[in-house]
Amino acid sequence: MGHGPAVRRRKLGEELRRLRDRAGLTSGEAAARVGWHQSKVSRIETGRSGVKPADVARLLDAYEVLDPQLRALLGALADSAGSGGVDWTRAYSGLLPPQYRDFISLESQARSARTLETSVVPGLLQTPAYARAMTRAALGGLSPAKVDSLVEVRLARQEVLRADPPLMLSAVIDEAVVRRRVGGPAAMREQLRHLLDVAALEHVRLQVIPFHRGGYVGLTGPFLIFSFPAISDLDVVVIDHLTSSLYLERREDLEAYSAAFQSVQALALSSEDSLDLIARAARDEDEPG
Template structure:
C-alpha cells in the first residue's frame, strides 16, 4: 500500500468494491516502470477486450451478479489506461499457446480478442511472446505470475502470484532474483516477438475459418 501511495497517478480505483490484494496490484501497476507478465491459461488482463473479460469472469465459477461482473469488466478496462499515459511502463507479456486457442467467449469474441493483442503489440513499449506446445516443459508450468518493476521506491520490484489458495506478493531479494531468472528463461524459449505475432495471427485466422472435417 505504501508503494501505491507513491504512485503519481490519482487513485481512481478507490471507488470500486475490490479486496485489498487487487487494490494493491492496481496501485503497483499505476506506479510501475515495467511489468513482466506470464499467463498460461488466459490472456493478460491488460490486453483483454470487454467481451473476453466478461466471459472470463462468468466462467470462473464464482457467484457474481451481472452488475458485479460489469463492474469488474469496467475496472479491468480502466486498468488499461496505463497503456495511454504519457510515460507508459514497458510491458512484456509471455503467454502459453493454450491461452491463444481456448475459445473463451466463443469464436467471434476470440477473433476480436486476438486482433486486439496484435494491435497492442505494435506499440513500442509492448512485447508479446508465445510459448508454443513444442517448447515442452518449462520452469513456469505451475502457474502464472507477474513482476512489477518500480523506480524510486523502497522496493525495486514486486512479484505477484495468483492461485486458488489466494493471491500474494513477494518482495524479498531472493524471490525477485528467482522469478526474474524464470521470466528470462521463458523469454528465451518462447517464440520471438515477430514470430509470436505471426503465430497469434495464424491462430486468429484458424478460429475465424475453422477446418471442416
C-alpha cells in the first residue's frame, strides 16, 4: 500500500523489468544499450527513482517494444509518477492537495473503474448543484470562490466519460445514495434524472443495492478499483479517508476487492430495475413533504 506516485513508480518499474527480461537482457546490458550506468536501470526497476517519458521510450526502443498502446501508457505513467497530476490540474495547484491531483491522474489514465458508493453519488456522475452541496457539507468554511473552483474540478474530471475511448465505469450504489436529499428537492431531482441519462451510455453500468438486501460486504467501506489498458498488474484499489487516500496494489488486495465488487454486483438490482428505482426516487422528489 502507499500513495499514488510511489505505486505507479513501482508498477512502472516492474513492467519495465518484465519487458527487459522478455528481451533477454540483463540490467547491465540494458544500461549499456542506452548509455546509462547499471544502477540507474536498477533504481527505475525497483521504483526508487522516477523516470522521464523520454527515458522510458529509450528503454522500450532497446527492448524492441513496438506496441503503440503499451508505449503510450508507460510514457503517461512515467509522466504522472513524476508530476503527480495531469496538465489541466496545474491551474488548480494552489487549491488541490497532492493526493487529489494524484487521484485525478490515475483516473485520467485508467481504462475502466469499478466503484462502490454507500452514501454519495460517485464524483463522475454528480451534477453541479449536487457537487456544490456536497463540497459545502464536506469542507465547511470554504469561500464561495473555492467551492466554485472545486466544483469546476469535479466537472472537468467527468471528461473521462466523454474521451475517446471513454472510461468504462461500473458503479454500484446503495439505495441511501438516491434517498439522501443533498442540496434540496430540486437539486436532488436533477441529480437523479442525470443518473438516468448517464446510465444510458454504453460504457456506464449503474446498479443499486436496495435497502431490503440488508448488510453486505463494503457497506461500511466504499472503494474504487482502477484498471489500465494492456497491463493488468497496474490495477490499483483506492480507499478514501477524510484527509487522504489509501492505495492498495498487492495482488491479494486486488483479488479481494475484485471479489467484493462481484459480490455487490450480484446482490444489487439489475441495471433495468435499478433505473426504475432511481426513477421512482426522482418522482418522490416531486411530492411535497
